[in-house]
Every structure is written in structure tokens, then in C-alpha cells.
Amino acid sequence: MxxxxxxxxxxxxxxxxxxxxxxxxxxxxxxxxxxxxxxxxxxxxxxxxxxxxxxxxxxxxxxxxxxxxxxxxxxxxxxRFQPQLSGASDGLTRLYSGYYIAELLNSLNEDFDPNPELYDVAVEVLAELPRVETQVWSLLVWFELTLLQLSGLLPNLHECSICGEPAESREVHAHWVSQGGVICSDCRREEYRGNLVRSDSLAILRRLSTSGSAVAARLQMNSRQIEECHKLAVSAISDILGKRPKTLRYLQLPR
Ligand SMILES: [Zn+2]
The missing domain is CATH 2.40.50.140 (Nucleic acid-binding proteins)
Known part of the structure; x- marks a missing residue:
């Protein structure tokens, strides 16, 4: 005691x-x-x-x-975290984004196993979320990638996990969750139904994985890029958790 x-x-x-x-x-x-x-x-x-x-x-x-x-x-x-008071029209999305971060911190960590870097990252994201100019989804994907990176489980976003061709040289890849990487369209077999991710989304993921929260919070993505990037990160996270994070059902992807 x-x-x-x-x-x-x-x-x-x-x-x-x-x-x-x-x-x-x-x-x-x-x-x-x-x-x-x-x-x-x-x-x-x-x-x-x-x-x-x-x-x-x-x-x-x-x-x-x-x-x-x-x-x-x-x-x-x-x-205090009060994004709904910031005046942004999507205050509820920002609030649920915060709850999603709380759920990930709770479910991906063990008791009394400190990670000060992760703590600082979470505090940074919670400070950015209420700002009207913040791109909520870019910031969320950044947090997901940073979480994976700090756990040493960030998927390889640079080359095909099978043939090793650089990701830039092919238009479409599929996320190969169990191998922690992506597969190019030439190596993909019919029966494999991983989420598709196009080369522009992969480039965004690579960029987010090496930038800070302030850069991520200003990065504009279209709705397809958001969906592809977020789905890839969530598949990797769900694979670690053994289930899909519950809070995600309250977070609607932009159309
Ligand atoms: Zn390949």
C-alpha cells in the first residue's frame, strides 16, 4: 500500500x-x-x-x-474535454471521436504499464479535436496509426508483402491484416477479401505515420481516402483487440 x-x-x-x-x-x-x-x-x-x-x-x-x-x-x-461547445457543426462527431480514443486507451493497455509517449499523444489529440479548423478524420487516422506504431504493430505501407514491389508502382492494394502489410493487385488471389486501399490513400497513410498531430489535423482528405485509411487502421487495431472497437458504431464516416 x-x-x-x-x-x-x-x-x-x-x-x-x-x-x-x-x-x-x-x-x-x-x-x-x-x-x-x-x-x-x-x-x-x-x-x-x-x-x-x-x-x-x-x-x-x-x-x-x-x-x-x-x-x-x-x-x-x-x-476538460468539451468539443461540442467549440461551435463546430460536427461537435457530436468530435465528442464520439474522444470516446473512441478513450476506448482504445482502455482496451489496448494493461494496468500499471506506463507509456508516457502514448499519454502525450492522447492529450495532444484531445486538445486538437475541439478546434474548428481541425480535420477530425485525418486526426483520428493519425491517432490510430500512432497507436499502432507505439505498439510496434504498424502495417508495412511501403511495399507488397509478397513480391516486394514498392507500393507506389501499383494503383490498388489490399490490406493483408494477418501479415501486417498490403498485397498488390498482381499478388492478390480471388478468395482474399481484404479492404482495398488505393495508392493515394497509401501515400496519405505513409505521410501521416511520419508527421505530428498538428500537421495531421490540417490534412484534407476526400471521403474515399478517409474510408480507405480508417478501415485499414481499424482492421489492424481490431486484429490486436480480437474485436471491433464498440464506439465506432457512433462514428459515421463522411459521405
Ligand atoms: Zn505483389
Whole structure:
């Protein structure tokens, strides 16, 4: 048992009793962890409104031995995520994009396995999302690619996984999920039904995988490019998770 301090994002909340909640955080110092927030459901509870999903908080908690619930003792709000107040017409898409990021942070991480780089990336994306000038889908695809990259599972976007021909030399590829790469149209067999990705989308994916969030947030993509890039990233993520992220059903691809 020890008293710990950290900075973390609220990524999940579950009711525990009439007045308490179990809150899951993704923190910079400890990675993911859950803690019991006693009185969190009371209007004038000890944590005020610090524990809304995607709020960034300064936290103090008592870390218990394995198998016992940690206890939250202090949560001070550092910043709140409220994209629907930014005045953008697609505020709801931005809000659900945030929930999607929270779901990925929760499902792709183990407790007490910190990754400060991933934490900083998530905070960056949550800061960019509410900005009216932000291209939401370019930013989301960037986050998906960065997540895959930080896990060492970014698909090879540079050449055909079978013949090794550079991706620029063919117009259409299919995403070969299990091999972590793409297959050119010459190598693809009838029975393989991977998502198709055209060369311009592959070029965008390569570009996004080497740029920062600010560049990604300004990158214009057409609706076909968004669909192809997002589908490729989601297939790779779903392969790791063993299922499709649930929040995606609320996120409508642009037409
Ligand atoms: Zn090939």
C-alpha cells in the first residue's frame, strides 16, 4: 500500500454503489489503472466535476496490493474535454471521436504499464479535436496509426508483402491484416477479401505515420481516402483487440 501522485485522463466510469464509482484512468506515470472514488456520485462530492470522461486531472491515490481496488483520495481538474461547445457543426462527431480514443486507451493497455509517449499523444489529440479548423478524420487516422506504431504493430505501407514491389508502382492494394502489410493487385488471389486501399490513400497513410498531430489535423482528405485509411487502421487495431472497437458504431464516416 502506497500513496501515489500522477496526472491522468478519465477513460471509463462504472457505478459501484449508490454514491461511489470505479473510475479508470490512463495516466502518464502509471499507464492504465482503476480506483474507487467514494462519494463521486454525490452532487457536492469530494471530486466535484473532475471525473467526467476525458477530463485531465491531477490525482492522488492509495495503491493497494494486487487484487484489491485502489482508492482515489484527490482529483483536481486540469482540463476538460468539451468539443461540442467549440461551435463546430460536427461537435457530436468530435465528442464520439474522444470516446473512441478513450476506448482504445482502455482496451489496448494493461494496468500499471506506463507509456508516457502514448499519454502525450492522447492529450495532444484531445486538445486538437475541439478546434474548428481541425480535420477530425485525418486526426483520428493519425491517432490510430500512432497507436499502432507505439505498439510496434504498424502495417508495412511501403511495399507488397509478397513480391516486394514498392507500393507506389501499383494503383490498388489490399490490406493483408494477418501479415501486417498490403498485397498488390498482381499478388492478390480471388478468395482474399481484404479492404482495398488505393495508392493515394497509401501515400496519405505513409505521410501521416511520419508527421505530428498538428500537421495531421490540417490534412484534407476526400471521403474515399478517409474510408480507405480508417478501415485499414481499424482492421489492424481490431486484429490486436480480437474485436471491433464498440464506439465506432457512433462514428459515421463522411459521405
Ligand atoms: Zn505483389
Amino acid at each position: 502506497s500513496l501515489e501522485k500522477c496526472t491522468g485522463l478519465v477513460i471509463r466510469q462504472v457505478d459501484f454503489s449508490e454514491s461511489s464509482r470505479v473510475v479508470t484512468f490512463y495516466s502518464r506515470e502509471f499507464g492504465r489503472f482503476s480506483a474507487l472514488a467514494k462519494g463521486a456520485k454525490r452532487l457536492k462530492g469530494p471530486f466535484d466535476a473532475a471525473l467526467d470522461v476525458l477530463s485531465e486531472c491531477r490525482l492522488v491515490f492509495i495503491r493497494k496490493s494486487q487484487g484489491t481496488l485502489n482508492l482515489l483520495t484527490e482529483a483536481r481538474l486540469a482540463s
